[in-house]
Amino acid sequence: MVTTHYFIPKKHTSSLENGSFQWSAPSNIALVKYWGKKDQQIPANPSVSFTLNHCKTITKLTFVKKENQNTLLFDLLFEGQPKEDFKPKIQKFLERIEKYLPFLREYHFTIDTQNTFPHSSGIASSASGMAALALCLMSLEKALNPAMTDDYFYQKASFLARLGSGSACRSIKGQLVVWGQQQNITGSTDLYGIPFPNAVHANFKNYQDTILLVDKGEKQVSSTLGHDLMHQHPYAERRFEQAHENLDTLQAIFESGDLDQFIKVVESEALTLHAMMMTSMPYFILMKPRTLEIISAIWSFRKDTKIPVCFTLDAGANVHVLYPEAVAEKVLQFIKDKLVGFCQNGQYICDQIGDGALPMAN
Incomplete structure (x- = not known):
């Protein structure tokens, strides 16, 4: 059984001074609803969702190595403009995931994000937004650890996204995604979402x-x-x-x-x-x-x-x-x-x- 320790990395094998990664991640709509959670964003019940296609967040993560590694440092842009009111949530997210991405203090990040659906349209963007950011950060980790497998990459991206917004863990993969332990669904776990593994009718x-x-x-x-x-x-x-x-x-x-x-x-x-x-x-x-x-x-x-x-x-x-x-x-x-x-x-x-x-x- 996978535990949280599985996602704590050993020392990275490569180095990177600067660069950028960009991902799009979709929103999702739950069919069986997740409502109620335990510590560390663990769901009180399992859920299953349709991954959407057009309603998504596009996030570009730019990073530059910095000398002072005592603090987490980032700028946040929404559609190219500074967005200070989003920063506390991102700060909390980065603090939550630091033990799983210990390189976070090594870089100054610029997070530039936009949605394909209208802002304040009444569609929750936390799922797509946290998923896209988690994937950008995982791209950096993979660059520092090139031997990482794709399976581990996506599992950990979902695991990290969950720590930002629970339902974000269902926005990494498609088309049907299960999150939460369900006895008769192989591979289901409270820690991350998985593509529904069983038969799906046309x-x-x-x-x-x-x-x-x-x-x-x-x-x-x-x-x-x-x-x-x-x-x-x-x-x-x-x-x-x-x-x-x-x-x-x-x-x-x-x-x-x-x-x-x-x-x-x-x-x-x-x-x-x-x-x-x-x-x-x-x-x-x-x-x-x-x-x-x-x-x-x-x-x-x-x-x-x-x-x-x-x-x-x-x-x-x-x-x-x-x-x-x-x-x-x-x-x-x-x-x-x-x-x-x-x-x-x-x-x-x-x-x-x-x-x-x-x-x-x-």
């Missing part, structure tokens, strides 16, 4: 995700606070059991291609996530009236047309509309006719599942 190939931007404002409750509320939650233990059960059910669904059962599990998971927030103390309602209008419209459309379209939600008001590629034309027409009016400024993003993060030329 029905789920190129699955579509249209993200309806209902509310582009700041989150009403931070993810950290939301996860912490599970510690004293009266229904937490049953919820964690349910996540294991639903992941088992989804495994069979991925193999059989049963879209009706897929819809039941995915929508139930989304509503359960919000039910946990509504029954915590303090309690939160993160859905907006327009979120409920969209859900109701999707249910009516599915009932009337028998088209297998469903929704899922993150910890917010926006709605991810999920559907097979084969029905894309009809569902997109439905979205334009019936759902766009519920979106803030009529905004929505068309995406689909993708293969994960990619290195980019500098």
Whole structure:
């Protein structure tokens, strides 16, 4: 079994004075939700997600060797401009991962990051952002340790990303990624995400995700606070059991291609996530009236047309509309006719599942 010590490196075998690496990493959308965590970003329950394709963060890491190695030193740019309010989170991340990347104090870093989706669009960028940064840092470690295997590279990138944002560990690989120990999924672990290793039916190939931007404002409750509320939650233990059960059910669904059962599990998971927030103390309602209008419209459309379209939600008001590629034309027409009016400024993003993060030329 892999432990955290596996990711503490020996001395590096090469040296590097300066250079840069650039990666793109996608966002992801959980089908079985992760909600509740232990120390060191260990999940209280396993999750599985679709890796997205178009909604991603592109990060360039430039590094120069420095003389004073007493401090962690970095500049942070967002779309080419200094972004001081992002720095505390990155500082905390670097401090958290330093034992696994002991070269961090040897360099002055410039982190230049941008998203392919609009900033403040209501799509969480922490997963894609932390994944992209972790991959850039791993590229530097691989340059210092050229014998590193690809398997180790990606496992450790996911492991590090998790320490920045839990769900970021699911943004390294695609198309379906499992994070968290699940008895009958070989290789599953709490330490990093793995590509779903079992059979997946053709029905789920190129699955579509249209993200309806209902509310582009700041989150009403931070993810950290939301996860912490599970510690004293009266229904937490049953919820964690349910996540294991639903992941088992989804495994069979991925193999059989049963879209009706897929819809039941995915929508139930989304509503359960919000039910946990509504029954915590303090309690939160993160859905907006327009979120409920969209859900109701999707249910009516599915009932009337028998088209297998469903929704899922993150910890917010926006709605991810999920559907097979084969029905894309009809569902997109439905979205334009019936759902766009519920979106803030009529905004929505068309995406689909993708293969994960990619290195980019500098």
